[in-house]
Amino acid sequence: MSRSSIPNGLHIIETGESLCVVTSQKFAKGTRFGPLMAKKSYIPVENAKFPLIVFGSPLLDSNDAEIEELFKIRNAYLDTRNENYCNWMIHVSPAQYSNEQNLICYQ
Numbered sequence: 001m002s003r004s005s006i007p008n009g010l011h012i013i014e015t016g017e018s019l020c021v022v023t024s025q026k027f028a029k030g031t032r033f034g035p036l037m038a039k040k041s042y043i044p045v046e047n048a049k050f051p052l053i054v055f056g057s058p059l060l061d062s063n064d065a066e067i068e069e070l071f072k073i074r075n076a077y078l079d080t081r082n083e084n085y086c087n088w089m090i091h092v093s094p095a096q097y098s099n100e101q102n103l104i105c106y107q
Helices: 065-070
Strands: 009-014 018-023 039-041 053-055 078-080
Touching: none
Parallel strands: none
Antiparallel strands: 009 018, 039 078, 053 078
16 A cells, blocks of 8 residues: 555655655655554554654543543554555655754654
């Protein structure tokens, strides 16, 4: 699924042991890609190349701690280990140094 979901102008290539996304054209500044699609887990995902968390928040503002705990949304961990359950964005390599960064992730 992940490889077949890549937009026009981008390509997934193999670089030794891993895959990465490269472009064959220029994109306008501010172009947005996404969302990243992956299975959600409520326990931390082990052995993920780039661990991602979607932070939860309480659904309601209550003075009753028991009710608030019952309805609280938990953090969700995105399981990007199996490309059959994800889209192409799992192949975007994270920058190793700040001067390499040309993409940001936001919730």
